[in-house]
Amino acid sequence: xxxxxxxxxxxxxxxxxxxxxxxxxxxxxxxxxxxxxxxxxxxxxxxxxxxxxxxxxxxxxxxxxxxxxxxxxxxxxxxxxxxxxxxxxxxxxxxxxxxxxxxxxxxxxxxxxxxxxxxxxxxxxxxxxxxxxxxxxxxxxxxxxxxxxxxxxxxxxxxxxxxxxxxxxxxxxxxxxxxxxxxxxxxxxxxxxxxxxxxxxxxxxxxxxxxxxxxxxxxxxxxxxxxxxxxxxxxxxxxxxxxxxxxxxxxxxxxxxxxxxxxxxxxxxxxxxxxxxxxxxxxxxxxxxxxxxxxxxxxxxxxxxxxxxxxxxxxxxxxxxxxxxxxxxxxxxxxxxxxxxxxxxxxxxxxxxxxxxxxxxxxxxxxxxxxxxxxxxxxxxxxxxxxxxxxxxxxxxxxxxxxxxxxxxxxxxxxx
Ligand code: ADP
Ligand code: ASP
Ligand code: MG
Numbered sequence: 076x077x078x079x080x081x082x083x084x085x086x087x088x089x090x091x092x093x094x095x096x097x098x099x100x101x102x103x104x105x106x107x108x109x110x111x112x113x114x115x116x117x118x119x120x121x122x123x124x125x126x127x128x129x130x131x132x133x134x135x136x137x138x139x140x141x142x143x144x145x146x147x148x149x150x151x152x153x154x155x156x157x158x159x160x161x162x163x164x165x166x167x168x169x170x171x172x173x174x175x176x177x178x179x180x181x182x183x184x185x186x187x188x189x190x191x192x193x194x195x196x197x198x199x200x201x202x203x204x205x206x207x208x209x210x211x212x213x214x215x216x217x218x219x220x221x222x223x224x225x226x227x228x229x230x231x232x233x234x235x236x237x238x239x240x241x242x243x244x245x246x247x248x249x250x251x252x253x254x255x256x257x258x259x260x261x262x263x264x265x266x267x268x269x270x271x272x273x274x275x276x277x278x279x280x281x282x283x284x285x286x287x288x289x290x291x292x293x294x295x296x297x298x299x300x301x302x303x304x305x306x307x308x309x310x311x312x313x314x315x316x317x318x319x320x321x322x323x324x325x326x327x328x329x330x331x332x333x334x335x336x337x338x339x340x341x342x343x344x345x346x347x348x349x350x351x352x353x354x355x356x357x358x359x360x361x362x363x364x365x366x367x368x369x370x371x372x373x374x375x376x377x378x379x380x381x382x383x384x385x386x387x388x389x390x391x392x393x394x395x396x397x398x399x400x401x402x403x404x405x406x407x408x409x410x411x412x413x414x415x416x417x418x419x420x421x422x423x424x425x426x427x428x429x430x431x432x433x434x435x436x437x438x439x440x441x442x443x444x445x446x447x448x449x450x451x452x453x454x455x456x457x458x459x460x461x462x463x464x465x466x467x468x469x470x471x472x473x474x475x476x477x478x479x480x481x482x483x484x485x486x487x488x489x490x491x
Contacts, residue, residue, distance in 0.1 A: 077242040077473035078110040078200070082210060082232035086249040087306035088152045096307060097247075098159035101205060105165050110200045112239065114210045114232040115156055117148025122211075122225070138183030142212075142222045146172070149228070157207045167205040172221075173214035177231065179221045186213055186221035187289070187365035188230065191238040200239075208235060225234075229290035237297035243410070244294065244301050245312075246286065251305035253285055255478040258333040262471035263471055263479035267329065269314045274329040274421055277455050281419035282334025291315065327424035327431055328476045331469055335462055336414045337367060338390040339447070340397055341382040347374065354404055355381055358396050364389045368417070368450045368459060378407075382448065384459060387413050399455025415447065415466040419457040420472060432456050438475035444468050 081104070084098050097113075104111055116122075125145050129136050136144075160167035177195065179186035187333065195215040199206050210228025213221050229246055236244035253275065254264040261433050270278070272295035279288040285293035285303060294315060305311030345351055352371065359366060369383040385393045390413055397409045425431050432449075435456055439446060448459040460468055473479065 076108045076110060078112070078239055079104065079242045080112045080114065080232050080236040080239065081209050082114040082228055082246050083116065083156075083246070083306055084228065084246075084248045085116040085121070086464050087247055088115050088117075088156065089119035089334075091155070093306075094152065094155050095159050098156060098163055098165075099449055100247075100306070101156075101160060102163045102165045105205055111205045112196065112200070112235055112241070113205060113207045114228055114235060115149060115152040115207060116228040117145075118152055118208050119318065121148040121151070121165055139219060142183045142186075142220050145221050146209070146212040146222055149211050153207045153209045157205075160205055160207070164475045165205055166203055167207055168199055169207040169209075171209040172212035173218070174230070175208055177234070179213035179223070180217055181215040181217070181219065181221065183219075183221055185224045187213070188213060188223070188234045188293075191234060193238050196235075196239065223289070224287065226284060226287035227289070229287040230293060231288045233293045233297075233299050233301060236299045236301075237293060242300065244299050246290075246301065246303045247306040248285065248303060249301075249306065250285065251308055251310045252303050253283075253315075254330070255360060256469055256473055257285075257333075259284065260333075260455035260466055261473050263473060265479055265481070267313050270312065270329055271423055272315055272317060273454060274423055275315050277419070277421045277452075278330050278332045280334035281421065281455065282336070282417065283330070283332040286315075303458045326422065326476075326478075326482045327428040328420050328422040328478065329424075330422070330478070331418065331420055331476075333416060333418045333465055333469055336464065337384045337388050337417055337459070338387045338393075338394055338411060338413035339382060339384050339415050339459065340390070341380055341410045341412075342397055342401055342406050342408075343380050343410065343471060344378045345381050346406070347377050347379040351379070351404070352381070355397070356383070358395055359383075359385070362392060362396050364393050364396070368448045368457070370448050384415070384448070405440050414462045415459050416462040416468075417459050418464065418465065418468045419455050420476065423454050424425060425454050425456075434475060435472060438471045439468055442467055443473045446470070 157167040157169040176192035178190040210231040252266040258264040276291045301315040367384045446458045
C-alpha cells in the first residue's frame with residue numbers, strides 16, 4: 076500500500092458533476108488500498124471572479140486582504156469533494172492550509188512554504204481517511220492567511236508529497252501530460268513520456284503554465300516523483316524525471332515555451348560611460364520591479380540605447396521610474412512597447428548540440444519574423460518578438476525542430 080498525493084486543478088473540479096467524477100476516481104484509488112491525500116484548486120474561474128470582486132471595491136487592496144479573499148475558493152472545493160467521497164462510503168476529511176498548518180513566510184500573494192506540520196495528516200491517514208487539502212494557501216507565523224501565487228495548488232501538492240514522503244505526486248489536469256508545446260496552440264504538439272526536472276523548470280519559467288515553477292523546484296529539490304495526467308482520461312501522462320537516462324536518444328529540444336506577460340522599455344541616447352547600466356536598472360530594482368531580458372548597444376557617437384523587459388503589469392511604474400532616470404542622465408527619450416512576446420526553445424540536448432540558435436533564427440527568418448532581443452542559457456534560447464507573430468513563431472519552431480515526430484526511441488510509448 077502506498078501513499079499518493081493527487082492534485083486536481085480548477086477545470087477538473089469546475090462543476091458538481093466534475094467533483095463527483097473526481098470522487099469516483101479517488102474512491103477507486105482508495106479501494107485499491109492506497110492512502111490518499113487530495114489537493115484541490117478552486118472551481119475554474121473562481122479565483123479570477125474573486126479578484127474581480129476586489130477590484131470593484133478598491134484598486135489596490137492590501138495583499139493581506141487579497142489572500143483572505145482568494146483563499147476562499149479552494150475551501151469550497153475541499154468541503155464539496157469530502158462530501159462527495161463520504162456519500163460514496165469513503166471516509167474523508169477536508170482541511171484548509173492553516174488547519175494542516177502549512178507554514179509560509181509572510182509574502183502575501185506569493186508566499187513560500189517553510190514547513191508543513193504532518194502530525195494531523197498522519198493520524199488521519201492511519202485511521203483510513205482520505206484527506207482533502209485546500210491548495211494554494213498557507214498561514215504565516217502570526218496566523219495570517221497567505222497564498223502561494225497563481226497556480227500555487229501544484230506547489231501545495233508537491234510540498235505535501237515531500238513532507239509525507241509520498242510514493243508519487245500526481246497532478247491531474249485538463250491535458251494528458253506535458254507536451255512539446257501548449258497543445259491548445261499547436262495541433263501537432265506531442266505528449267512527452269518523460270521530461271527532466273531541469274527542462275520542466277525552464278519550460279515553466281519561460282511560460283508553460285501546466286506546472287507552477289515552484290512546484291517543479293520543490294519536486295527537484297526533494298526528489299518527489301512527479302507526474303502530470305489527465306483527470307478523466309486514462310493514460311501514462313508525463314513523468315518528470317531526475318536524470319536523463321536515455322542520453323543517446325535525447326532530442327536536442329524538449330519543447331517550446333512562450334509568454335505574453337512581458338513589456339519592453341528602451342531608453343535612447345544614453346551617454347555611454349561606466350556605471351550607466353547601474354544608473355538605469357538600480358532605481359528599477361529599488362521599485363521592486365523585476366527585469367528579464369537586457370540588451371545594450373554600443374554606438375559610434377558615445378551614446379547607447381538600452382533596452383530591457385519587465386512584467387507587463389509593471390510597465391506603467393517602470394516607465395515612470397525610467398523617465399526620471401532619463402532626465403537625470405540626460406538621455407534622449409524613453410519608449411515602451413507592451414505588444415511583445417517571448418518564445419523559448421528548451422532542451423538539455425542543447426549542451427551537446429551546436430547550431431540550435433542558428434536553426435532557431437533561420438526558422439523565424441523563413442516566416443518573416445523579426446527578432447527584437449535574444450537571451451540564452453545553457454539549456455534555453457529565448458527571443459522577444461512582436462506579439463502578433465507569437466503563434467506563427469511557435470508553429471514554425473515546432474516544425475523546424477521536428478517536435479511532432481517521436482524521437483528515435485524504440486521503447487517510447489505510442490502517442491495519443
Ligand atoms: P489546472 O487548472 O489543472 O492547474 P492549468 O490551466 O494551470 O490547469 O494548466 C493546464 C494547461 O496548461 C493546459 O490546458 C495547456 O493549455 C497549458 N499548457 C501550456 N503549455 C503546456 C505544455 N507544454 N504541455 C501541456 N499543457 C500546457
Ligand atoms: N486557484 C488558484 C489559481 O487560480 C490556484 C490554482 O489553481 O492552483 O491560480
Ligand atoms: Mg495550474
